Amino acid sequence: MTTPTARSSGGPRRGRPSHAVRRDRRRTGPLWGALAALAVLVGVGLVAVYTASSGTHDGPADARGEPTERARSGRLGATAPAHGSQSPSPSPNPVTAGASPDTGTSATPSIPATGPGTFVTAAGSSTRVGSGTVLRYRVEVENGISLSTADVARQVERILADRRGWTTDGHSAFERVSSGQADFFVQVATPGTVDRICGQYGLRTRGRVNCNVAQHVMVNLRRWLLATPVYAKRVDDYRALIINHEVGHFLHHGHVTCPGPGRPAPVMMQQIDGMHGCLPNVWPYDEQGRYLTGPAVP
Template sequence: MSTHKAPPTRGRRRRGPAHAPARGRRLPLWGGMAALVVLSAASLAAVNWTSADPDTPVTDARPAPTEPAPEKARPDPSASEADPSPSTSPSEPDIPLTGPGTFTTAPGNGAEVGSGTPLRYRVEVEDGLDVSAADAAEQVERILADERGWTADGRSAFQRVSGGTADFVVRIATPGTVDDICGQYGLDTGGEVNCNVGDNVMVNLKRWLLATPVYADDVPSYRALIINHEVGHFLGHGHVTCPGEGRPAPAMMQQIKGMHGCVPNVWPYDEQGRYVTGPAVP
């Protein structure tokens, strides 16, 4: 979850009219041989037409028909269907590897949620990204206000702000920028994962947009896991592992590294208000 401290075109073939020698005439030897060659070639052509694999292109040495069937567009030879790049696949967004390192803050303030003095936080998005800071802030607010989130501990409270002092900042950034900021604290995020360092909750753009294989069909849920996991570190919670086969995975488990028998879960607490945890990771 995070790094922390320490489709071939078929050729259509048109068969020409059949020719036969006139009755009552004997062909010279060379004429008979020539006719035999023509008949043999026609027979071979007929075999090719009727028995060729329909998925295999047929090569025709004869002139093309007057009105050929339109061909399909040829694929771009530079594109690899066997191993498409994640950044060029039509099902995935184009994710820049790095950005300017400057950020836009989501405007406005949110409501206080939870009990006690709220921790104030900002939501920022790295400049140049196709991610709305306002939309991201709305999602973060909703996650932190969920009854299964950290406010269920009875002592944590949050409020999003856009100015003044803040206790922590949620930053959505390119993999390279995440690496740079986390690396300043000695953490290696490898262009792939998120981190919490100081007052920065660093969210890797890859994970925000693509999630992981387990959550690929439910990216919003994985976003909740990112926020709950990294804010959990800010609150002082360490990594734990799966508590048992078929049990819900704790939010503080590094689920990106494998589920270890647990089932997906993105919330620190269950619907009954019980903390979801497991054995601590040294």
């Protein structure tokens, strides 16, 4: 900016006394001081505005110059809890947690709705149990299911070898094999695959129950993992009921109903549809070797 006492050349105006220049300088001295102070204030203000506007990118800083917790949370997309409140707990996994409509439990394993329909056979074999005609069977688990075939095979072996099981009839014997000829297959599969295989023989399992069709003892993965409300805390027992009920069908046993209030429920009763006054029971025979049955279902 050009002052009244100077030209672009920087010299005094021609024809005026030199003291006029000095007099003008005395008058403009305070003005220069005011302008300088104003410039300093403006500069400080601009720095302050810039600093404030820049701070919105990194969040407010603490005494060490590090972003505060609220600022760090803001960059992560989180909302700081209200004063006096607790931080929210992590959300449960939407796939592996949540209330089960079948059991009412708070944690539900991941259960695929359907699978490829191909199976992995449990390796090895078992010793023969029971007397009479030997029925060889294979244990298979559908591909994509997070179950150990060896573990499933051990459970099935234990169930079929139990003294309360079908070998007590005196003419049924079982032996697990992993190759060669088999009389039936115990197959644990997703609900969709069970529906598909059972449906080929005219049975509707609706994604919730097991079945036996031809050589297939089809075990619904949902039932294997979750049981039913009656057996929600006794899942291993319910697995025995599944195997005994469906193998019972393979042995040509039909459905029966409850023989009376307070009596053991027969394994050939469809217990998933209600107990009808009977007590939970998962074995065809009792400890004394008596067959547990009831009135035949028409």
